[in-house]
Amino acid sequence: MLLDDKVAVVTGAGPGLGRTLARLLSEEGARVVVAARTAATVERTAAEVPGTLAVPADVTRIEDVRRLAGTVIDRLGRVDVLVNAAFPGSHRRNVLDMSDGDLEAWRAAVETGGYGTLLACRFIAPHMVAQRSGSIVNLTSMSSRKGYAGRSDYAAGKAAAHLLSHCLADELGPYGVRVNCVAPGWIAGDVLDDWMRTRAAAEGVPFEEILARDVSAMALRRVATEEDVARAVLYLASDHARAVTGATIDVNGGQLFT
Incomplete structure (x- = not known):
């Protein structure tokens, strides 16, 4: 197994991609620690991935992240892999349409993506x-390279983590610690389907037409899955990538070439 006897920490290990990451790392032999803001969320993930250690932690709070790191070392003695996947739900809003509440939500998103990733690494x-030795993998996004209307919170938060990864790769490389990114595009699931249905309704066309149009713009003619993204993370976490640092693997089906 690729991560036999290694200790892996996954932040943002709630429903969806975070849970898929925890499961795959565990299946590959890692002892997994899952962290998320709310205890109920992280405990559900731990219940679905047997043998994992659940630690509630808000990655934007210094004391929470310090406690997370201390708990991992106290309980498991070491840490070999850190996967930063924490990011709050994002809603689409153009900057000039933002209310005071939207502006606060924007700041929270950027704090989680940038500052939260920084604290976990620190x-x-x-x-x-x-x-x-060690491997840090930060989940960024296709949006960290190309911004879209209404998604400035998501783009700015992910771009912060993207460039932070370059800085950390340079700082930590002399100590044998690698820092890389995985940048998903669209990920198949309910969230994407709901967005496509909203667009379909706005245009007065069937959902299938929107899906076919979007997929036709992808070189592989398919939308990536959570498993696809998790396997890219697994590669960077493993010794197969022992000479790879400061890199980004795009997992977007060929929607954007970089």
Whole structure:
């Protein structure tokens, strides 16, 4: 197994991609620690991925992340992989249409994507430095390279994590710690389907027409799945990528070439 006897921490390990990441890392032999803002969320993930350790933690709070790092070391003795996948739900709103509440939500999104990723690295990476090995994988997005109307919160938060990864790769490389990104595009699931149905209703066309139009813009003619994204993370987390740092793997079906 690719991660046999390694310890992996996944932030943002709630429903969807975070849970899929935890499951795949566990199946590949890792002892997995899952973290999310609310106890109920992270405990559900742990219940679905047997053998995992659940630690409620808000990645934008220094004391929460410091406690997360300490708990991992106290309970498991080391940390080999950190996957930063935390990001709040994003709603579509053009900047000039934002209310005061929207502006606060924008700030929270960017804090989670940028500052939250920074804090997790700040308190977990020192243990990797001490053991002279480790892999950090930050979940960014196709939107970290190309902005879209109404998605400035998502784009700015993910872009912050993207460039932070480059800085950390340079800082931590001399200690044998690798830092990379996986940048998903659209991911198949209910959220994407709901958005396509909204667009279909607005245009007065069937859902299937919107889906076919969008998929036709992808070189592979299919939408990536959570499993596709998780397997890219697995590669970067494993020793198969031992000479890879500062890199980004795009998982978007060929929707955007970089």
